[in-house]
Amino acid sequence: MNEIIQTSKATKHFGAIRAVEAVDISVRKGEIYGFIGLNGAGKTTTIRMILGMIRPTSGDVYLKGRKVDAGATDLWKITGYLVEAPYAYPDLTVFENLEIARRLRGLESRTSVERIMEKLAITQYRDRKARNLSQGNGQRLGIAKALIHDPEILILDEPANGLDPAGIAEIRELLKDLALNKGVTIFLSSHILGEISKFATRIGIIHEGALLQEVDAGELDSLLRRRLLVRTEETARARSSLETWGYETSLNENGEIEILGEEALSRSASIVTELVKAGLPPVMVKPEEEDLETYFLRVIGSNGGAA
């Protein structure tokens, strides 16, 4: 059994609201699956279905080949999770919150709590009440609760929330290590493609409840649009000439000509030569690659999104 997390036409409606519509996801062992979508796209609802917190209106969810059910306690033994914002018992200290997690997870070793605090760099806040933690340390506590029992499956909803850039990098490395060296299957959601793309092995894009695209991280690069930006003294005439020569062009908000397509990039030297010959010498020529955020917005935009 290689598929660790699988949803089959998983659908969830809340009355007239179609929160998630026929989502098919498949996550293999040791993969880091980045689940991307805008706020309200259906990420958390999908995660709650995977964790048995809500029942799909139709369709099924499987973990390690077993149909997910709220009573499947043996599945939850091997699963760690963080859903939405991390909340903890505010009157209890960091240690006490983790001690509760340790006991409820049935962990015999009393050192588990000390070990996970050290791993998440929150040992110094051991005796601080959860209500007095910063947002970032609250997030670390939430991740610590998810990891305390060394789960085989890790489901994290927006794990980077509230963390500073160093914290984000630290958690990223931690998750990479878990997946690569310990074979942990990680499913994490985010609304920031740029961050997820740095370490996810596969990415799914969800928008308005529907899974629009699933792509391996290696393929992502080939899907990004590339273009050549050109600025001349006579923009209109230059654009007209370029189109005569067979290039697809557009004008961006800076008044620069955008020549789309891989061919334009590979022939940039020839384009410059042609423009000079035509008496339209460029004052700037720059190859540009679409960034991941733009790609994400383009994907959801082309599927009826607001972007």
Next chain:
Amino acid sequence: MNGFLASLWAEILKIRKSAILWVTLGVSLFAVIMLGFMMFILKDPDFARKYGLIGTKAAILGGQADWPSYYTMLIQITGVLGLLVYGFIASWIFGREYSDHTIKDLLALPVSRSTIVLSKIAAMTLWCAVISSLIFPIWLLEGYLLVLPGWDPSVLGSWISGYALASPMLILLGVPVAFVASFGRGYLAPLGYVILTIALSQVFAILGHGEFVPWAIPLFALASANPGQAQLGAASYVIYTVTVAAGFLGTLAWWRYADQK
């Protein structure tokens, strides 16, 4: 069993570390101390006149400064206080998980949701039992120190039996509150429910139909400990048991089957 003990340990820790522990204990002890104070006022008419309002209230509640009146006061205070304080405790134990958004950490664990619910009810019962077991001895001690007339050792056993029956009955009326807290996902709905049940228990007790209203049945059990009073019938036990059982099964079903959004 290990899961139950782990969850019970967690629930007791949450209670120990909360301000609610001291608030409910303080309110309960204050109420029972006030009973003694009211008897003290009733014993001294000059003092009662000086503290007009308290004197009047004491006269309404108890009437006379003697042991039977003092027991009547205990019935009334226990009836209201039990529903209010024990209901508040049940609201807190279940409702706080929703208000603090910690419920989601209890839903996908090696410990089943039913076990979590059972441990919460056990913790609620333990906490309420501690409060309940403090009230009666303090009440008795106050009466003894006030040297109230009308002491009848043969009735004491009956009062103890009545209290021993009514207290767990009042405590377990917290179970339907747990359902309302879970269904309402927080504190507000169960607190509204508790206030409604107090009002219903008082109204039906005054109308003389207390033995058929689940929230007044414990009061009836306390009152029936007095010599010559009618005893609880089978119908009362059935009504009471169905109410608590419905709350219990409803809570289990809600945690197990409802969407936890």
